[in-house]
Amino acid sequence: MRWTTLAWKNLSGSWRRAFSVGSFTFFAGLFMVCFICFIDSVKTNMENAVINALAGEIRLAPAGAEEEDIFSLSGSWEDTGSLTKEEIDGAEQVIKEIISPVETVKRVRHNVLLISDTGETGAMILGIEPHATAYRKVLSLRAGRYIEHDYEVILTETQAESLQVGVGDILGVLAQTKAGYNIDSALTVVGIGSIDLLNLFGYNVAYTDLRSAGELLGLAEGEATDVIIYTGNPARATEIKTQLAASLTGHPIAVTTWGQTAGFIMGGLNFLSILYSSFTVILLFIIGVLLTNIISMTLLERRQEIGTLRAIGFSRWRIAWLFLLEIALLTGFFCLLGVGTGSGLVLFLGRRTLEIPPPINYFTGNHFRLIYNPVRMLPVIGIICGVTLAVAFFPVYRAAKVKPVELLQEKN
Amino acid sequence: MAIVELERVTKDYALGQTKVHALRGIDLQIEEGEFISVAGASGSGKSTLLNLIGGLDSPTSGVIRINGAPINHLRESQLNRLRLQTIGFIFQSFNLIPVLNVYENVELPLLIMKEVSPQERKERVNHFIAAVGLSGQVKQKPYELSGGQRQRVAVARALVTKPRIVLADEPTANLDSKTGLEIIDLMHRINRSEETTFIFSTHDAKIMQRADRVIYLEDGLIKPDGSGRNEDRP
Numbered sequence: 224m225r226w227t228t229l230a231w232k233n234l235s236g237s238w239r240r241a242f243s244v245g246s247f248t249f250f251a252g253l254f255m256v257c258f259i260c261f262i263d264s265v266k267t268n269m270e271n272a273v274i275n276a277l278a279g280e281i282r283l284a285p286a287g288a289e290e291e292d293i294f295s296l297s298g299s300w301e302d303t304g305s306l307t308k309e310e311i312d313g314a315e316q317v318i319k320e321i322i323s324p325v326e327t328v329k330r331v332r333h334n335v336l337l338i339s340d341t342g343e344t345g346a347m348i349l350g351i352e353p354h355a356t357a358y359r360k361v362l363s364l365r366a367g368r369y370i371e372h373d374y375e376v377i378l379t380e381t382q383a384e385s386l387q388v389g390v391g392d393i394l395g396v397l398a399q400t401k402a403g404y405n406i407d408s409a410l411t412v413v414g415i416g417s418i419d420l421l422n423l424f425g426y427n428v429a430y431t432d433l434r435s436a437g438e439l440l441g442l443a444e445g446e447a448t449d450v451i452i453y454t455g456n457p458a459r460a461t462e463i464k465t466q467l468a469a470s471l472t473g474h475p476i477a478v479t480t481w482g483q484t485a486g487f488i489m490g491g492l493n494f495l496s497i498l499y500s501s502f503t504v505i506l507l508f509i510i511g512v513l514l515t516n517i518i519s520m521t522l523l524e525r526r527q528e529i530g531t532l533r534a535i536g537f538s539r540w541r542i543a544w545l546f547l548l549e550i551a552l553l554t555g556f557f558c559l560l561g562v563g564t565g566s567g568l569v570l571f572l573g574r575r576t577l578e579i580p581p582p583i584n585y586f587t588g589n590h591f592r593l594i595y596n597p598v599r600m601l602p603v604i605g606i607i608c609g610v611t612l613a614v615a616f617f618p619v620y621r622a623a624k625v626k627p628v629e630l631l632q633e634k635n
Numbered sequence: 636m637a638i639v640e641l642e643r644v645t646k647d648y649a650l651g652q653t654k655v656h657a658l659r660g661i662d663l664q665i666e667e668g669e670f671i672s673v674a675g676a677s678g679s680g681k682s683t684l685l686n687l688i689g690g691l692d693s694p695t696s697g698v699i700r701i702n703g704a705p706i707n708h709l710r711e712s713q714l715n716r717l718r719l720q721t722i723g724f725i726f727q728s729f730n731l732i733p734v735l736n737v738y739e740n741v742e743l744p745l746l747i748m749k750e751v752s753p754q755e756r757k758e759r760v761n762h763f764i765a766a767v768g769l770s771g772q773v774k775q776k777p778y779e780l781s782g783g784q785r786q787r788v789a790v791a792r793a794l795v796t797k798p799r800i801v802l803a804d805e806p807t808a809n810l811d812s813k814t815g816l817e818i819i820d821l822m823h824r825i826n827r828s829e830e831t832t833f834i835f836s837t838h839d840a841k842i843m844q845r846a847d848r849v850i851y852l853e854d855g856l857i858k859p860d861g862s863g864r865n866e867d868r869p
């Protein structure tokens with residue numbers, strides 16, 4: 224017979240009690256897994272949206288633009304300057320030498336006035352090269368298509384509504400060039416759609432083509448307000464940025480990562496992590512209190528058994544260890560069961576994209592897909608088992624400390 | 636040399652403000668291999684005496700020697716080792732571990748005896764289960780056994796560590812008289828074959844007659860005429 228056999232037999236001998244303790248560990252595991260996967264998925268989806276719609280993984284901008292808040296619709300971006308064709312060509316040369324980017328997108332951003340027959344609205348436009356693909360991954364179209372030619376625009380649903388236009392309509396555009404002249408132009412609405420997640424953060428941007436946006440800002444051909452780069456590996460952005468920045472010293476170009484330009488939006492998600500942590504702490508606290516009680520009661524019932532073992536020659540440490548082994552087996556089993564069930568649930572729900580109703584869609588967007596990351600299960604198991612054993616130690620030690628005669632006193 | 640030796644041993648229990656003098660000066664010598672009964676009415680101090688000899692409790696005054704060495708001031712770890720290696724216990728209510736079967740209950744003490752190899756452990760467990768006549772019931776749980784069978788398991792568990800002294804506090808009190816006598820006779824047979832010293836308490840006249848020597852306790856003292864030899868051995 225092994226110690227684990229003994230512990231296991233003791234547990235199964237009183238399975239009702241074991242189950243009552245175990246069910247809490249089970250739910251803790253289940254809850255923690257589901258919540259962690261939810262937060263991770265929200266974060267990943269948000270990262271995805273931010274990177275693909277807006278920030279790129281790495282961004283080249285005119286020197287001095289590092290601190291710029293690229294989400295801001297206010298202020299005049301035209302003041303922040305632009306990159307010349309030579310600067311961009313030079314930088315692209317350097318980039319090609321160091322990395323092989325999946326996609327490099329020149330962009331022009333500007334604030335304009337969109338005018339239809341029935342109304343007008345101020346908007347931020349983002350001119351991109353028509354061949355750009357990254358934004359297509361996160362901008363879901365309700366109607367029409369993506370940008371393919373010059374003088375085209377994709378409106379958000381809000382913009383289309385307030386202007387009362389649809390796909391195929393032509394909009395007037397009024398803007399001010401960086402030199403300060405007024406300029407007008409016309410754009411065809413080719414699509415209507417929005418970026419779920421960012422929409423809810425008040426991010427309303429109309430995608431247009433690079434040429435129209437450049438003209439509206441008064442830029443020459445080949446100039447841009449910034450260039451964003453996709454390497455296909457967002458996690459390595461900082462590393463690549465450092466490398467690029469070193470190679471671009473001398474160029475009047477600021478290199479930033481998506482974490483720097485869009486960090487504040489990700490920071491907003493920390494609220495979720497705090498929520499999760501508080502729930503977890505409360506849950507573990509409840510488990511702790513319950514466990515202490517149940518263990519103390521159990522040990523009272525098992526006084527004679529402890530006394531017998533002490534008489535046989537078991538040391539109090541050995542007995543404490545035996546009880547802790549029982550508790551470790553119990554919580555380990557139910558914790559794994561909970562984590563397993565949680566994982567199963569997440570994997571099952573993650574098989575399809577879910578339609579999320581308000582208000583949860585504030586975090587998730589309207590279409591949400593749960594992502595499962597097995598590595599994140601280890602800390603869950605560690606925390607649950609660690610807390611349970613720590614909590615169990617005190618009553619167990621106290622019970623094992625009692626003098627053997629007192630434990631053996633006959634009750635009759 | 637006596638294997639157990641008590642010198643002016645007293646034991647007081649605090650009971651609220653008052654003191655209960657459970658033992659009031661016991662002088663006693665027990666030789667190796669003896670089969671001894673501690674007799675006396677309920678409350679006379681039998682359990683207290685056995686607990687002190689077994690190192691489960693410590694005397695208020697006096698000296699207890701096991702194998703010539705005083706145990707009064709042993710550290711806890713030394714007492715644990717003494718109980719594991721030198722002393723075996725048998726209890727009135729058997730005190731088997733309910734979730735373990737016969738084999739496992741007997742095996743239990745050997746789990747903490749590192750010096751006993753798994754092979755020897757197996758042999759010993761089987762040997763003592765056979766010695767108490769339960770070879771056919773090794774897989775049974777305590778609740779499937781009769782009282783007498785349970786006490787046999789307890790006897791095997793006490794012996795499996797090959798102790799030199801077995802202490803049994805009223806081992807027959809929860810058994811009918813026929814079964815009680817059977818247990819005592821079993822203990823006596825083992826006493827002779829293994830040369831283990833047995834000290835058991837009882838207040839049953841028939842049971843104490845089976846002992847080689849009876850120590851009569853009364854109010855925490857050994858009755859002067861009470862340490863006589865039994866002539867009518869079984």
Ligand SMILES: Nc1ncnc2c1ncn2[C@@H]1O[C@H](COP(=O)(O)OP(=O)(O)O)[C@@H](O)[C@H]1O
Pocket residue numbers: 648649650655656657675676677678679680681682683684
């Ligand atoms: N833990 C204790 N606290 C107080 N008094 C006790 C305790 N244990 C035993 N006693 C008292 O000591 C005396 C001897 O008890 P005990 O050794 O159990 O006698 P026996 O086993 O012969 O019945 C009794 O009066 C009993 O009430």
Ligand SMILES: [Mg+2]
Pocket residue numbers: 681682683804805
């Ligand atoms: Mg007693």
